[in-house]
Structures are given as structure tokens and as C-alpha cells.
Amino acid sequence: MSETIQTLLSESRTFAPTSQFTAHANLKDPSIYAHALADVNGYWENWAKELDWFEPWHTVCEWNLPDAKWFVGGKLNACYNCVDRHVEKGNGAKIAIVWEGEPGDTLSLTYSELQDRVAQAANALKSLGVGKGDTVCIYLPMVPELAISMLACARIGAVHSVVFGGFSSESLHERINDAGCKIVITADGGWRRGSIVALKKAVDDALEMGTPTITNVLVLERAGDPGRMQENSTVRDYNRGTWKAGRDVWWHELVSAQSKDCPCEPMDSEDLLYILYTSGSTGKPKGIMHTTGGYLTGCYATSKWVFDLKEDDLYWCTADCGWVTGHSYVVYGPLANHATVLMYEGAPDTPDKDRFWRIIEKHQVTILYTAPTAIRAFMKWGTEYPERCNLTSLRLLGSVGEPINPEAWMWYHEHIGHEKCPIVDTWWQTETGAMMITPLPGITKTKPGSATHPFPGIQAVVLNDAGQEITPDYVPGTTYGEAKGGYLAIKGTWPSMLRGIYGDPERYKNTYWSRFPGYYFPGDGTKLDEDGYFWLLGRVDDIMLVAGHNISTMEVESALVDHPAVAEAAVIGKTHELKGQAISAFVIIRGGYLESTGVSAEKLVNELKDHVASKIGPIARPDDVILSGDLPKTRSGKIMRRLLRDVAEGRALGDTTTLADPAVVASLKDRYESQEG
Numbered sequence: 001m002s003e004t005i006q007t008l009l010s011e012s013r014t015f016a017p018t019s020q021f022t023a024h025a026n027l028k029d030p031s032i033y034a035h036a037l038a039d040v041n042g043y044w045e046n047w048a049k050e051l052d053w054f055e056p057w058h059t060v061c062e063w064n065l066p067d068a069k070w071f072v073g074g075k076l077n078a079c080y081n082c083v084d085r086h087v088e089k090g091n092g093a094k095i096a097i098v099w100e101g102e103p104g105d106t107l108s109l110t111y112s113e114l115q116d117r118v119a120q121a122a123n124a125l126k127s128l129g130v131g132k133g134d135t136v137c138i139y140l141p142m143v144p145e146l147a148i149s150m151l152a153c154a155r156i157g158a159v160h161s162v163v164f165g166g167f168s169s170e171s172l173h174e175r176i177n178d179a180g181c182k183i184v185i186t187a188d189g190g191w192r193r194g195s196i197v198a199l200k201k202a203v204d205d206a207l208e209m210g211t212p213t214i215t216n217v218l219v220l221e222r223a224g225d226p227g228r229m230q231e232n233s234t235v236r237d238y239n240r241g242t243w244k245a246g247r248d249v250w251w252h253e254l255v256s257a258q259s260k261d262c263p264c265e266p267m268d269s270e271d272l273l274y275i276l277y278t279s280g281s282t283g284k285p286k287g288i289m290h291t292t293g294g295y296l297t298g299c300y301a302t303s304k305w306v307f308d309l310k311e312d313d314l315y316w317c318t319a320d321c322g323w324v325t326g327h328s329y330v331v332y333g334p335l336a337n338h339a340t341v342l343m344y345e346g347a348p349d350t351p352d353k354d355r356f357w358r359i360i361e362k363h364q365v366t367i368l369y370t371a372p373t374a375i376r377a378f379m380k381w382g383t384e385y386p387e388r389c390n391l392t393s394l395r396l397l398g399s400v401g402e403p404i405n406p407e408a409w410m411w412y413h414e415h416i417g418h419e420k421c422p423i424v425d426t427w428w429q430t431e432t433g434a435m436m437i438t439p440l441p442g443i444t445k446t447k448p449g450s451a452t453h454p455f456p457g458i459q460a461v462v463l464n465d466a467g468q469e470i471t472p473d474y475v476p477g478t479t480y481g482e483a484k485g486g487y488l489a490i491k492g493t494w495p496s497m498l499r500g501i502y503g504d505p506e507r508y509k510n511t512y513w514s515r516f517p518g519y520y521f522p523g524d525g526t527k528l529d530e531d532g533y534f535w536l537l538g539r540v541d542d543i544m545l546v547a548g549h550n551i552s553t554m555e556v557e558s559a560l561v562d563h564p565a566v567a568e569a570a571v572i573g574k575t576h577e578l579k580g581q582a583i584s585a586f587v588i589i590r591g592g593y594l595e596s597t598g599v600s601a602e603k604l605v606n607e608l609k610d611h612v613a614s615k616i617g618p619i620a621r622p623d624d625v626i627l628s629g630d631l632p633k634t635r636s637g638k639i640m641r642r643l644l645r646d647v648a649e650g651r652a653l654g655d656t657t658t659l660a661d662p663a664v665v666a667s668l669k670d671r672y673e674s675q676e677g
């Protein structure tokens with residue numbers, strides 16, 4: 001970007017927490033922001049004291065940019081804090097995990113039962129020669145054994161590297177070798193949209209490509225369990241792949257035979273807890289490293305305050321444990337808080353598009369944490385699906401993964417929250433480990449589309465091109481003057497910050513610490529409005545430069561989604577001779593809109609261009625609007641604008657390996673070429 005980002009869209013609706021919500025909230029005193037800022041280390045130290053430590057730390061924080069150490073000298077165990085400590089305090093009878101498989105099978109585990117299962121799995125790992133410091137690759141569907149495997153690793157001090165079950169054998173192969181994993185834990189399959197994802201087969205293929213460090217494959221029988229699927233021996237055999245005696249071991253044979261007694265290994269606060277690969281938009285995946293004490297402190301604190309977790313909540317984070325959201329907010333944060341966590345295996349539209357709402361009604365879910373990509377799909381499908389179900393158990397809603405457009409926020413608020421649930425739009429990254437910019441539901445007056453303020457103890461600032469701070473630290477009541485757009489950056493360190501990229505310290509420095517010396521640069525653009533609210537504008541690589549104006553793709557997308565016809569939009573800048581870049585918009589129309597209004601597609605395209613021009617200004621009027629059936633997304637649901645730029649600029653498509661469905665761009669390319677002409 002040649003100049004600081006201009007922000008044009010404005011949103012003035014505000015939603016204060018109800019007095020009833022505030023009265024019962026875990027946190028209601030806004031002075032916490034100033035207190036945390038006045039003594040950041042003391043503030044985090046108080047949080048760390050809410051965990052159980054085997055040995056205390058001698059130093060809260062050692063910070064030699066870009067290397068941080070937190071709670072130095074302290075010893076603890078993440079699994080002990082998530083499971084055993086609750087049981088030892090007499091609270092083992094509470095349900096820890098409620099699980100529902102896609103075919104409708106369910107399982108509940110109390111904290112005591114979870115302790116037994118984790119201990120058995122941990123002993124099984126030991127019997128396979130896995131010990132402290134070894135790395136275990138976990139490639140499982142969203143079944144309880146996924147959380148159990150992560151906790152079992154943590155229990156014995158092994159490092160886990162979870163690979164999302166939707167990744168191909170090539171991706172798995174690359175990740176296994178980069179981390180030097182000793183074993184792989186997988187399943188014969190998992191359910192997704194009524195079919196079986198053959199995970200064991202993918203592991204076989206990955207191992208065939210050469211994985212010198214792997215000694216064993218521990219295989220859970222999930223898809224082939226005769227109680228849960230049609231008896232079809234061909235399918236069963238296929239899913240098992242090629243069984244290699246000596247290498248492959250069944251979970252039900254090895255794990256169930258183990259003792260339920262397995263002590264938690266005392267770990268140094270800075271010992272590695274896990275590696276998680278994040279693809280980014282280009283290049284080789286980065287193995288993000290998280291350590292034990294600081295990471296757990298960050299997950300614990302944010303879960304308690306942002307989700308306002310209470311003993312009687314039923315909390316559901318819809319993310320897969322293959323992503324960081326599943327690490328921090330399915331497993332470590334909520335379990336450290338003694339919460340009851342719901343896990344669901346399958347797709348939101350199986351057997352019908354009301355599956356999420358049925359789950360909420362059936363299990364009486366009180367807190368729902370999901371992603372804008374899911375919310376936009378629900379908008380596209382229409383309100384009839386949530387209307388079929390009773391959603392009155394819900395009391396808090398959350399969003400993560402992408403900017404949430406104001407209209408998607410409003411839809412979530414009205415049709416899911418029934419205007420009574422606060423929405424926490426939480427900005428953070430794999431690298432930050434825990435939420436960084438987020439409302440506090442008993443305190444913050446929210447604005448649709450804004451992640452609001454940095455979590456207490458986090459110093460988020462806006463920088464201009466020269467790397468100067470153009471905004472003060474957030475303290476309620478500060479006067480901010482006019483809205484300012486620029487680069488989001490974080491000052492100093494925080495406990496759950498990544499400790500580097502596995503095996504590549506140079507890349508760590510270059511990626512996060514060199515663009516703005518002295519700051520962590522997450523790569524996102526942001527606006528700070530006149531009330532001190534952060535509006536995340538997407539990745540800076542996606543920001544457009546149109547006739548000398550930096551325009552955020554996110555703002556144009558939000559203006560499009562504001563039109564009643566639009567369910568979802570992706571906007572890019574394509575090279576233009578005069579303007580530098582011209583705006584192209586790919587738009588998904590809400591189900592039944594054209595039919596019910598009788599508007600022609602051609603007329604709608606013009607209406608949409610006018611709509612953007614009137615919401616933002618003539619400068620943001622798109623040159624092209626392409627009506628599209630789908631958008632290219634990563635497997636975690638983020639729109640890949642880079643590929644849309646390739647389409648719009650008529651280039652051969654770049655790397656599509658991280659796409660959820662590569663067919664989408666190919667068909668878009670055809671459509672674009674025919675509509676544009």
C-alpha cells in the first residue's frame with residue numbers, strides 16, 4: 001500500500017449488553033482495561049495463578065524481541081489443568097464433552113471418564129515408544145478421540161501436530177516430515193455429508209511417499225464400526241487401506257487394554273505443547289509453535305471472559321480441531337474452565353440445512369461460536385431452517401475467522417440470537433494463540449462488523465506506512481478524533497504468542513517482525529473509528545488501490561451484502577490501465593431472490609453497482625459484478641481472493657492446493673469470461 005488505508009463505509013448501529021446480562025457476567029467492570037495496561041505483567045500473572053502449577057515461575061516474562069518467554073521456571077501440565085485438577089477437586093461428575101456424530105450417534109463423557117480415557121490413550125502412546133518431546137501427528141475426524149489424543153500427548157509431554165482431516169495425502173506428507181512425527185493417529189474414516197472420508201487410506205498414501213520418522217499408525221475404527229454404518233465390507237476394507245502388520249495398530253485393541261493410571265508429566269512453562277501448520281496464502285505451510293504456560297493462560301482467560309463461561313453452560317464451538325480455533329476453544333480454553341463442550345462431527349447441511357439448529361435445540365446449547373462463512377451460508381439458505389427449531393437456550397453468540405459483514409452480523413443477531421444474545425466478534429490468528437480483539441459481553445457496546453477493542457492486557461495499535469502509531473492505546477473514555485485506517489500491529493508480547501515457526505527462525509522474523517520494527521505485524525489492515533473501535537479490513541495483500549485510493553475489499557463486500565439480494569460477496573482489484581486497479585465483485589445471490597422478485601440478472605447487476613456507489617461513494621463502484629454460484633475458499637472457509645484476481649486478470653490459476661473445492665474456480669473462470677465479454 002502506498003498510503004494508509006482509507007475507510008469509507010460507516011456503521012452507526014450499536015448494541016449495549018442488557019442489564020440482565022451484565023448483572024450475571026463474569027466481568028462487568030470496565031476499569032480492567034486501564035488496570036491491565038498499568039501493569040501488564042502483573043495482570044497476566046494473576047491469570048496464570050488461576051491455573052494449577054507444579055512449581056511456581058521465578059520471572060513473569062522475558063522479552064527479547066522477537067523471542068518471548070512467559071512464567072519462566074514454572075512447571076505445569078496442560079492436560080492436568082484441563083482434566084485432572086477438576087476431578088481432584090471433586091468435580092469429575094460434570095460432563096466434559098457431549099459429542100454428536102453426523103449419522104446421529106452421540107456420546108457424553110464426564111471429566112472423570114475423560115481422565116480415564118486420556119490416561120489410557122497416553123499409556124498407549126508410551127507403549128508405542130512415544131515420550132516427552134516426541135511429535136505425534138493427529139489426523140482424525142471430529143470425534144472425542146481427537147480431543148483425547150491431543151490431551152494424551154500433553155499428558156506425557158509429547159508435542160501434537162493436528163492436521164485437518166480434509167487435507168490431502170500430499171499435505172499430510174509434507175506436514176509429517178516437516179515436524180518429524182513419530183506416529184500418526186488416524187481413523188478408518190469420518191462422516192462428512194453422508195459419505196466417508198477415507199483417512200487411513202490418505203495416511204497410507206502419505207507414508208508411501210516417504211516418512212522416515214514414522215514408526216506406527218494408531219487407527220481408530222470410526223466409519224467401519226458396524227453399529228454406526230451400513231454393513232458393507234468393500235467400503236470397510238477400502239477405508240482400512242492397506243493394513244501393515246507391525247506398523248498399524250487398532251485403537252480399540254491397544255488403548256482399551258491400557259491402565260487408567262498415567263501421571264501427568266511436569267512440563268516447563270516454555271516446553272512445546274503443539275505445532276500447528278497454517279498455510280497462509282502463499283508458500284510452504286508454516287509450523288506455528290505454541291508452548292505450555294503462556295498459551296494455556298491466554299486460552300483460559302479469554303474463554304472465561306469472552307464466552308462468559310458458567311458452570312451450567314453448554315458451549316459449542318463449531319470449528320474442527322484441525323484449526324487453531326479447535327485447539328484453543330474446543331479443547332484447551334473451555335476444558336481448563338471446567339466447561340461442558342459440544343463436539344459435532346459432520347456438515348451443517350446433513351441430513352438437512354437445519355442440522356446446527358437441531359443440535360442446539362436437542363442439547364440446549366447456550367453459547368455458539370462459529371464462522372462468518374457458515375453464517376453467510378445460513379443466510380443464503382434462508383430463515384426457514386432456524387425457524388423450525390427452538391433456539392431459546394442460546395445466550396451468547398460468537399464469530400471468528402474472517403471479518404463479519406454488518407448485514408451477516410445483523411442476520412445472526414436477529415435470526416439466531418433473537419435480539420437477546422450479545423455477539424462477540426473475535427479477531428485473532430493461529431499465531432496469536434488466543435483472542436486479541438474482542439468484545440467483553442457484559443461490558444462492551446457492540447457495533448455490527450467491529451471486533452471492538454483489544455482484550456485487556458493486549459496492546460493493539462494502528463500504524464501508518466512509516467510505522468508510526470496513529471492511535472493511542474485503548475482505554476474506555478479516550479477521545480479518538482476522526483476514524484483512522486492503517487496497519488494493525490501489536491505492541492510488546494503476550495502470553496499465548498507463537499514462539500516461532502518450527503525449523504525456520506529467519507522466516508519467523510521476516511514474516512512478523514520486520515515490516516514494522518518493534519511490532520508484531522499480523523498482516524491485516526484495520527480502521528480505528530472515532531469511538532476507539534477496531535474494524536478489521538482483511539489481509540493487507542487484498543486491499544485495493546483504485547485511482548489513488550486504498551479501498552478495503554471488506555468494505556465493498558459489506559456494502560454488497562447490505563443489498564437484500566446478496567448472501568455473500570468477494571471483491572478484488574484487477575489491473576486497470578487508468579485507475580491502477582478496478583473493482584470486480586463476485587456475488588452469490590440469496591436463494592429464490594431472482595424468482596420471487598422477477599428482477600432480471602442484468603438489472604440486478606446494475607442495481608448492485610449503484611448500491612455500492614451510494615453506500616460508500618462513486619469511487620467504490622465496481623466495474624464488474626459477476627453473479628456466481630460459489631466462491632473459492634480455503635478448507636477453513638476463508639475466501640481466496642488471490643485466485644479471483646487470477647480469474648479476473650485472465651491468468652492461469654495459481655496454486656489451488658489449499659482450496660476446499662478446486663472445481664469452483666474453474667467454473668468461475670468460465671462464467672467470468674462469458675459474462676465479462
Ligand code: 6R9
Nearest residue numbers: 400401402403425426427428429430524536
Ligand atoms: C482464528 C483464525 C487468521 C486471520 C486473521 C484475519 C482473519 C480471523 C477475524 C478475522 C476479521 C475477525 N480473521 N478472525 N478477520 N475479523 N473476527 O481464524 O486463525 O486461521 O490463523 O486466520 O483470519 O485476517 O489474520 P487463522
